Amino acid sequence: MSFMSGSFDETFLLGGELPVRRLGYGTAQLTGPGYWGPRGERQDAVAVLRAAVEQGVTLVDTADNYGPGLAEELVAEALHPYREDLVIATKGGVVRTSDSAWHIAGRPEQLRAMCEASLRRLRTDRIDLYQLHRLDPEVPMADQLGALDALRQEGKIRHIGLDTLTADQLEQALSLTGIASVQNRFNLLDRSSDAVLKVCEAHGLAFLPWFPLANGVLTGDAAAALTGIADRHGAPRGQIALAWLLHRSPVLCPTPGTGSPAHLAENLAAREIRLSAEDLSRLEALAPA
Structure with missing residues (x-):
């Protein structure tokens, strides 16, 4: 694995051609529990999306x-x-x-209808x-x-990405067609997709980690080990966790979501944090055995 201390490249070329700032914005938290229905007032969700772009986000997932x-x-x-520099990703x-009901639907006619x-x-x-x-096992x-x-050949998709797969599945996919990105769960407390990350690094694919804050765990008491580093930087724990992802690999492009303007600004401020080699060593020690 490679750590980058002191500075890091803030942008990534998605698909080798679309420059995006590596800290993006995810929209799941604009919907209700279980990602079902609205979470609050529609105008508030619209305002947060606009604020994200105004504050420099160029990748919306x-x-x-x-x-x-x-x-x-x-x-x-x-x-x-859409602004010319704004990249919209969907699934x-x-x-x-x-x-609470999710049904995988990967037949070609289903995928075409969903894309349309x-x-x-x-x-x-x-x-x-x-x-x-999700890959459909059937x-x-x-x-x-x-x-x-x-x-993609019809011009309706510019780049293809995959979500939640193994390193072997990713290698198989790459043998079939061009892939620009992967989304797997990855954060300070869950690095089970490290092998997938290595494939992404080898092929120059963006890795968009979902649950980059461990679904809130990394901002709570369960992440007390972050306190010392956060205190030294004068930053909330969540900022340190996001900054670690930006330092961890140049292909990691987290897209944390929120419906709160204050939390949005807090998340995006992680771009300004530069972790030292000592910080990174201590954070590495948080990995589960």
């Missing part, structure tokens, strides 16, 4: 099943027409029927990054990626 459909609609309402391949629906909700002719939310990978590749 959403999904068709957040709401479902609601998060994509909010992105379009807040940000369309398809999972159907929601309740706040996302295009309409996002009010765009082409999605910058379309991510397969459908050959070649068929799933073939459907996305066809959409």
Whole structure:
């Protein structure tokens, strides 16, 4: 593994061509419990999305099943027409029927219909990054990626991403078509996808870690070991956890989400933190055995 201390590159070339600031914004927290329905007032969600872009975010990550459909609609309402430097990523391949029911749907005709629906909700002719939310175990990978590749050749998708897979599956996918990004769970307390991260580094793929703050655990008392480092930097624990991801690998592009303007600003301030070699060593020791 490679640590970068003192400074790091703040941008990443997604797909080798789209420059994005490595700390983006995720939209899941704009929806209600279980990512179902609205969380609060629509105008508040729109305001947070606009504030994220005003504060320098150039990568917005959403999904068709957040709401479902609601998060994509909010992105379009807040940000369309999209700035030239703004990259919109969304996901398809999972159907929601309740706040606790997720159904993987990877047949080619399903993926095409989902992508077309996302295009309409996002009010765009082409999605910058379309991510397969889950590989469907009942459908050959070649068929799933073939459907996305066809959409890419038609100009409806610019780049393809994958969500929640193993290193071996990623290598197999790369043998079938071009992949620009991966989304797996990865944070200070969960590094089980380290092998996937290494493949991303080797191939220049963006790694968008989900639950970068361990779903809130890293901002609470369970992360007391962060206190000393946070105190020295005069920063909240969550900022240190996000800064660690930015230092951990140049391909890591976390997209933490929030519905709070104050929390948004706090998250984005992690870009300003420079961790020392001693900080990084102590944070490495937090990894589970």
